[in-house]
Amino acid sequence: MGASKSTITIADVAKAAGVSTSAVSYALNGKKGVSEKTRAKVLSVAESMGWRPNSAAKSLSDSRTRSIGVVLLMHDTDEFASGNYNMECLAGLSSVLESVDYSITLRMTTGGASAACRIHRDWIESGRVDAHMVLGVEFDDPRLDLFRSHPNVPVLFLAQEQTTRGLPTLYSTDADGARTVVRHLHELGHTHIARVAGPEQYMHTLIRDSATMDECAKLGMRCDCLHGEYSREDGARLTIMFLGFADRPTAIVYDGDSQALGGLDAVQNRGLAVPDDISLISWDDSAACRSSVPPLTALHRDVRSIGKKAGRLLLAMIDGETVGAVPEDPYTLEVRGSTARPAGSAEPVGSAGSEDSAILPGA
Known part of the structure; x- marks a missing residue:
């Protein structure tokens, strides 16, 4: 004798049928995503x-959760508090979603892309969110295959x-941002x-x-070039390595x-001056870059606007629109006090450097 309807869940049906819960949801609600068989x-x-x-269950299954799922990959649990990019991006996303009564379902994991993939899979199968935003994509990231196998999931x-x-x-x-930085240093007279x-x-x-x-x-x-984590500690550690080179970069x-900021600490702790002895540039701009001494020249992008654009694209997909590859706004180089011509070099003609802040457009 079958169990009463009130005790049966999608998970029960999925187990008995030998399929995923998302397949059961698609099948029971007449949605695309599963074969007719x-x-x-x-x-x-x-x-x-x-x-x-019944009509009540159908209505419930078709209702929106009004939530966007985001999983942040963290190197360690303290990273979120200092992660300017993540915070600014989520702030922009939230500002768009709040205007239409949507919210963010946020998870953090130190388990890498595989752990994030399991969270997204759970959200897909449970229908807990209406759409997903994925950051920190790695080579051979399992989340790519997950969403390719669920083409109807926004x-x-x-x-x-x-x-x-x-x-x-x-x-x-x-690529354009990288070329902008190199050209700025070249115009100042740097060769290494x-x-x-x-x-x-x-x-x-x-x-x-x-x-x-x-x-x-x-x-x-x-x-x-040396590679490390996005941390103050690694910035300092790798800077010390470069400073130890017999022919160190300028x-x-x-x-x-x-x-x-870690690199700036390392340079100053060794009695060197920025930019007199060495110039420093940050790829990401932040309030900390602007308030450091000296303020750091930085490749700037409006991260909050990225979150806003992401929010608008996600809402469009939830409403059935198709989205492809969309570019962010271009980078601009905020020239501040941490870059100058190398010590002992002649003033280059048409130098982009000055003691005052300047903004250079991306290439």
Whole structure:
């Protein structure tokens, strides 16, 4: 005898039919996403268990949760408090969602992309969120295959389109940003620079590495590169390594503001002056970059506007619109007191550097 309807859940039907809970949800609610063979099997199993659709249940299953799911990959649990990009992006996203009575369902994990994938899968199967926003995409990221196998689930990746390959993506123009930084240092007269880059498992790190090296080669410059985490500690550690080179660089570019602030600490703790002895540039701009002494030259993008654009794209997908690869607004270089011509070099003609702050558009 079948169990009473009140005790039967989608998970019960999924277990009996040998399919996922999302497949059961699609089948019972007449949605795309499963084959007709699977749909017929699910309906047959559900009926044999005593499950019967009614108008109240149908209404409930079709209702929106009015929530966007976001999982942040954290190197450690203290990272969220200092993560300017994540905080600003979520603030922008929230401002758009709040205006239409949507909210963010937020999870954090130190377990990497695999752990994040399990959370997203649970949300898909439970129907807990209406759409997903994915950040911190790695090479061979399992979340890519997860959402390719659920093409009807609204999702937006904040990543490089070279990685997502056809999935809805809001991407940054990292190659242009890297070239802008190199050209600024070249105009100041630097011929040997260095990069404190982010983790190598991210496509944007590879793109920045490649564009920096390519632009340096075109301009006859030398570039050294070391990779580390987006942390103040790694910024300091890798800066100390560069300062120990017999032929040390005259400028260092950091992939994140926390790295740059750590690098500034390391330089000053060794009795060196910025920018007299060495110039520093942060890839990400932040209030900390503006308030440091000296204030850091930084490659700026309006991260809050990225969150807002992501929110508008996600709401459009929830309403059935198709989204492809969409670019963010271009970078601008905020020139402040941490960059100058190398010590002992002649004033370059048409130098972009000055003691006053300036804004240079991205390439």
